Amino acid sequence: MLIKRPNTIKPSQITPESDFRQRRELLKTGLALGLIPGIMAHTGTAAGAALPADGQFADLTSWPADAPEEPTPLEYVSSYNNYYEFGTGKGDPARYAHTLVTDPWSVTVEGEAENTGTFTLEDILKPHALEERIYRFRCVEAWSMVVPWIGFPLGDLLARFAPTSRARYVQFFTLNDPETMPGVRSRVLRWPYREGLTIAEAMHPLTLLTVGVYGQVLPNQNGAPLRLVVPWKYGFKSIKSIVRIRFMEDQPRTSWNMANSREYGFYSNVNPDVPHPRWSQASHRPLGGGLFAAREPTLLFNGYAEEVADLYTGLDLARNY
Ligand SMILES: Nc1nc2c(c(=O)[nH]1)N[C@H]1C(S)=C(S)[C@@H](COP(=O)(O)O)O[C@H]1N2
Ligand SMILES: [Mo]
Numbered sequence: 596m597l598i599k600r601p602n603t604i605k606p607s608q609i610t611p612e613s614d615f616r617q618r619r620e621l622l623k624t625g626l627a628l629g630l631i632p633g634i635m636a637h638t639g640t641a642a643g644a645a646l647p648a649d650g651q652f653a654d655l656t657s658w659p660a661d662a663p664e665e666p667t668p669l670e671y672v673s674s675y676n677n678y679y680e681f682g683t684g685k686g687d688p689a690r691y692a693h694t695l696v697t698d699p700w701s702v703t704v705e706g707e708a709e710n711t712g713t714f715t716l717e718d719i720l721k722p723h724a725l726e727e728r729i730y731r732f733r734c735v736e737a738w739s740m741v742v743p744w745i746g747f748p749l750g751d752l753l754a755r756f757a758p759t760s761r762a763r764y765v766q767f768f769t770l771n772d773p774e775t776m777p778g779v780r781s782r783v784l785r786w787p788y789r790e791g792l793t794i795a796e797a798m799h800p801l802t803l804l805t806v807g808v809y810g811q812v813l814p815n816q817n818g819a820p821l822r823l824v825v826p827w828k829y830g831f832k833s834i835k836s837i838v839r840i841r842f843m844e845d846q847p848r849t850s851w852n853m854a855n856s857r858e859y860g861f862y863s864n865v866n867p868d869v870p871h872p873r874w875s876q877a878s879h880r881p882l883g884g885g886l887f888a889a890r891e892p893t894l895l896f897n898g899y900a901e902e903v904a905d906l907y908t909g910l911d912l913a914r915n916y
């Protein structure tokens with residue numbers, strides 16, 4: 596699949612954060628992502644990914660190479676968060692997530708795959724090439740941002756576990772540690788936080804397993820050390836601080852669906868034509884624009900229809916919300 600560059604963000608418009616400008620001018624003709632996971636056109640960082648000791652990533656390829664939307668300044672991205680394990684206030688994660696211990700970290704892989712077991716974060720990252728992806732991000736609460744994430748396609752990792760032919764879905768779990776996560780004492784959600792994708796969604800080249808943002812290691816409040824980013828779905832699908840991955844034959848349960856199945860479906864694709872039962876999804880408020888900033892129209896699949904619409908051929912999007 597070729598991910599076309601939707602002429603969106605210009606490198607010059609990117610808010611400068613230290614080291615962030617050092618990105619190379621790359622991928623002039625767009626990033627040709629392989630049909631087969633693992634066969635990808637990379638012109639920058641070689642495989643051998645690891646979290647940098649100084650917290651700063653260098654020399655990453657970036658997609659898209661230019662785009663009109665301005666990335667949301669890091670101060671917003673890292674201070675206005677949803678991470679209910681640290682409280683339900685937007686400022687709670689930034690205030691409390693420093694207690695999260697992200698090193699050492701391991702991920703358990705189970706279910707319908709040949710290679711299951713528990714893997715260190717280092718083993719998870721090692722064979723991959725990290726890259727920067729500048730994605731629109733749309734919360735179901737109708738606010739949005741544009742974020743330069745750093746990661747690699749989830750599908751490349753999943754292929755290493757050799758899912759069986761029965762693996763039709765993938766479920767993900769967040770750490771559930773009452774010692775470091777004060778929010779899990781509240782019953783606002785059932786813990787551990789869990790999410791799920793179809794195998795096709797999980798293998799899609801836009802689905803990013805993410806370790807950084809703005810050229811640096813993820814702040815804890817953004818889901819360090821390893822989180823998902825699924826840019827065409829509402830933000831709650833982008834599960835943080837992943838410790839368990841399960842390949843499944845049947846559709847997995849997800850935390851927000853368990854909390855309120857009428858309001859939060861399994862798919863949760865961004866869709867301006869399918870309102871939330873309590874509010875419209877036709878427009879959203881970009882973060883950082885100030886109180887009086889104009890709302891923007893929300894696009895089907897958050898503007899990624901060209902890349903992902905094929906996944907939903909024949910599916911009634913209003914019923915499968
Ligand atoms: N474990 C966990 N993951 C989570 C959440 C959460 O509360 N817990 N919130 C989700 C929601 S609603 C959103 S909008 C995004 C927010 O990601 P950000 O804080 O990096 O912007 O994380 C998602 N992932
Ligand atoms: Mo959200």
